[in-house]
Amino acid sequence: MVCLVSRTGRHLQRYDDLGRRQVVGCIPYRYKRNSDGTLSTDLEVLVISSQKCQKMMFPKGGWELDESKEQAALRESIEEAGVIGKVEYELGKWDFMSKRYGTFYEGYMFPLLVKEELALWPEQNVRQRTWMSVKEARDVCQHWWMKEALDILVERLTSLQQHKEQNISTCL
Numbered sequence: 001m002v003c004l005v006s007r008t009g010r011h012l013q014r015y016d017d018l019g020r021r022q023v024v025g026c027i028p029y030r031y032k033r034n035s036d037g038t039l040s041t042d043l044e045v046l047v048i049s050s051q052k053c054q055k056m057m058f059p060k061g062g063w064e065l066d067e068s069k070e071q072a073a074l075r076e077s078i079e080e081a082g083v084i085g086k087v088e089y090e091l092g093k094w095d096f097m098s099k100r101y102g103t104f105y106e107g108y109m110f111p112l113l114v115k116e117e118l119a120l121w122p123e124q125n126v127r128q129r130t131w132m133s134v135k136e137a138r139d140v141c142q143h144w145w146m147k148e149a150l151d152i153l154v155e156r157l158t159s160l161q162q163h164k165e166q167n168i169s170t171c172l
Contacts, residue, residue: 013063014065020095021062022107023107024072024076024108024109025110026073026074026076027058027112027146028045028077028112029044029112029113030044043133044133045132046130046131047129047130051127054128056141056142057141058150060107073108074087080121080127083112083129084114084116084118086115088111090108091153093107094108094109109146109149
């Protein structure tokens with residue numbers, strides 16, 4: 001069962017030793033299906049619009065005191081993008097400045113292998129979600145640090161795919 005209300009407020013918000021708000025995000029991804037229903041190796045990622053305008057990004061939000069980074073990443077993917085999946089190994093940590101508020105943040109990003117796309121989710125009335133290719137997502141994503149996380153994800157998944165192919169060929 002999924003909660004259909006987003007968390008609000010900053011009373012549980014985490015801050016680092018320098019007073020920077022800590023945020024956690026994820027890159028929801030899946031593999032496209034071929035016409036016969038089998039999975040291809042073509043990667044798709046899910047981007048969402050911001051609440052205030054139509055700028056595109058990946059789901060992210062505050063990391064709260066009562067959750068792990070992985071739990072925060074999954075919660076943000078449900079609240080903002082309406083997807084559930086497996087949170088995978090952290091892509092990295094970035095320090096960045098919010099253009100809107102002029103304050104510094106510490107951001108962590110994770111891959112999220114999507115298992116389910118929800119018909120109803122907490123922020124569906126204020127956000128659009130769109131599946132697209134990695135190139136398209138890189139072109140429309142507004143945040144440099146999210147683009148870097150996407151590059152790391154693609155490199156990781158490509159390396160894993162090459163490793164699997166090598167193992168298969170050595171078994172034959």
